[in-house]
Amino acid sequence: MQNKNNKVKLLVPLFSVFLGLLIGGIIMLLSGYKPIEAYVALFQGMVGDPYFIGETIRQMSPLILSGLAVAFAFRTGLFNIGVEGQLLVGWLAAVYVGVTVDAPTIVHVPLAILAAAVAGALWGAVPGILKARFKVHEVITTIMMNYIALYSTNEIIRNFLLAPGERTENVKESASLASPFLQSITEYSTLHYGIIVALIAAVIMWFLLWRTTMGYELRAVGFNQHASQYAGINVSKNIVLSMAISGAFAGIAGSMEGLGTYQYMTINAAFTGVGFDGIAVALLGANSAIGVVLGAALFGGLKIGALNMQSIAGVPTELVGVVIALIIFFVACSYIVHWLMNRVSKGGKI
Structure with missing residues (x-):
């Protein structure tokens, strides 16, 4: 029975991706585009040459970490929609350390990432405290x-860190995640060492949730707070801790942008969207560490490949957004996918 459930958990997101691509292709056809040509261009734009591979992997780094932030909260019974804000404060903290601290690389990079994690954790802990102490729903407070x-980050940059161009100064070379070697083998893409940090974070999440007493308590509180309290688990402490750890993952996602992709932070007129994409990545990955990595690979590839699809097949990048939305829809409506899978497996008509 357990093996069957695991098989279904794997097939649902795969079938959801298939349905999303299928219906997306139908929409392209009705809109006067050639879906096969568009999807070939999309695939080539994802992994067609070393440059696109490098860009896809680079795009994965913050998506993995934001997905882990959402997935960790989900696993412990919480819905963290504040990943975007936690990412921004983490980004600023990492850039601040990268700009102002003098240290060798072996110290500077971990210190900047740690600063991002602490900033994100503190930002995430506030909704956790409000939830634990005053029963304020975390969805409202995180939004x-x-x-x-x-x-707040815009105001701090404007008053304390402003450089020409409505941005901060570049982080020092000793704090940079940029890699000339990785860039050279990927035809000078923006690939950096952040992917290593993201994969380590995925392992940490898995180990923390499934191989530690703390993880057991966090998951128990997520399953049933009343039963956990009866068993002697401190429910309030675990709610705050869960939101803080989730925020730490989000803060590190911000450091990937600040130390790797951009190496500075601008005054943002709007949200980056990476934190919100983390919700989709976590849903597609069934809130598991390996699933989040695979979900981030798909979403990162779709976002990079969309640019090639537009230039080669003339299909607007917005249609990739439609495909992504359809995939999320089918993952969220897992009952429909289960029903379709059962009908197909039994040879019935849909």
Whole structure:
């Protein structure tokens, strides 16, 4: 029975991706585009040459970490929609350390990433405290704190870190995740060492949740707070801890942008969207560490490949957004996917 459930958990996201691509192709056809040509261009734009492979992997790094942030909260019974805000404060903290601290690379890079994790954890702990102490729903508080983070980071940059171009200075070379070697073998893409950090974080999440007493308590509180409290588990402490750890993952996602992709932070007029994409990545990955990595690979590839699809097949990049939305829809509506899979497996008509 357990093997069957695991098989279904794997097939649902795969079938959801298939349905999303299928219906996306139908929409392209009805809109006057050639779906086969578009999908060939999309695939080539994802992994067609070393440059595109490098860009896809680079795109994965923050998506893995934001997906882990959402998935960790889900696993412990919480819905963290504040990943975007936690990412922004983590981004700023990493850039601040990268700009102001003098240290060798072996110290500077971990210190900047740690600063991002702490900033994200503190930002995530606030909704956790409000949830644990005053029963304020975390969805409301995390959404509100996204806007606080956006405007607060802008104001801090404007008043303390501003450089020409409405941005901070570049982080020092000793704090940079950029890799001339990785860039050279991927035809000078923007690939950096952040993917290593993201994969390590995925392992940490798995180990923490499934191989530690703390992880057991966090998951128990997520399953049933009343039973956990009866068993002697401190429910309030675990709610705050869960949101803090989730925020730490999100903060590190911000450091990937600040130390790797851009190496500075701009005054943002709007959200980056990476934190919100993490929700989709976590859903597609069934809130598991390996699933998040695979989901991030798909979403990262779709976002990079969309640019090639537009230039080669003339299909607007917005249609890739439609495909992504359809995939998320079918993952969320897993009952429909289960029903379709059962009908197909039994040879019935849909």
